[in-house]
Amino acid sequence: MIRLYASEMSGNAHKVRMALAFLGLEWDEQATDAAARSTDAFLALNPMGQIPVYAEGDFTLRDSQAILAYLAARHRPGDWDGHTPEERGAITVWLSHAANEIFNGPALLRAERLFGWSVDTARAAAVADRILPVVEAHLAGADWLVGNRPTIADLAASPYLALAPDGGIDLEQWPAIGAWTRRIAALPNFPAMPGWPAEGGA
Structure with a gap:
């Protein structure tokens, strides 16, 4: 059985949760708060003390991007991680x-508002101001x-862009990003999370 060490509000954990749900895999989700992440048992799984962590049998893997790459290579090679060198490069x-x-940018602004993280707000806002136009322009044609x-x-x-309103970012100003996150939320088996509901009853 797959075990996912996660928390309900983590966008990074939700990346893996989406992948597992879209793949139709069953998993046992282990709610892992800040206190649990500081225990010796958890640090043995991830010495960085961060979620998510994926565990299956004796195999463990940390970092949401790495877990996505693993799941794609194992279950949806090519389709999810690129059919050509050009696609693989673009995905990376x-x-x-x-x-x-x-x-x-967007994720840290959300963490400051929701969780009281100490954040350099001006720097996070500046990073958001750089990346949002890039994503919007790309999705305007795709x-x-x-x-x-x-x-x-x-x-x-997608998770931290879909959840950007939690950090004070108005997605009405970024309609292509908003439409894209709604397309993802309309995919079959999409797992809703607080701040990102499923679309169309999917």
Whole structure:
């Protein structure tokens, strides 16, 4: 049985939750709060003390982008992680944006408001101001970030953009991003989370 160490409000954990749900896999979700992440038992799984962590048998893997890459290679090779070198390169660009600009901009603004994180608000807002126009322009001419179907690029980049209003970002100003996150939320088996409901009863 797959175990996912996560928390309900974590966008990074939700990336993996979406992948598992879309793949039709069953998993046991272990609610892992800040106190649990500081225990010796958890640090043995992830010495960084962060969620999500994926565990299956003796195999464990940390970092949401790495877990998505693993799940794609194991269960949806090509379709989710790129059929060509060009697609694989483009997908990697979005994985990098998800871990860097999207996290250090919209995600940190949300964490400050919802969880009281100590954040350099001006810097996070400046990072958000750089990445949001890039994503908006890209999606203005495409339904998905890479190719003609959802890939792990979409799974990696979407949660903290869908949840950007929690950080004071008005998605009405970014209609292509809003439409894209609603397309993802309308996919079969989409797992809703607080701040990102399913669309159309999916």
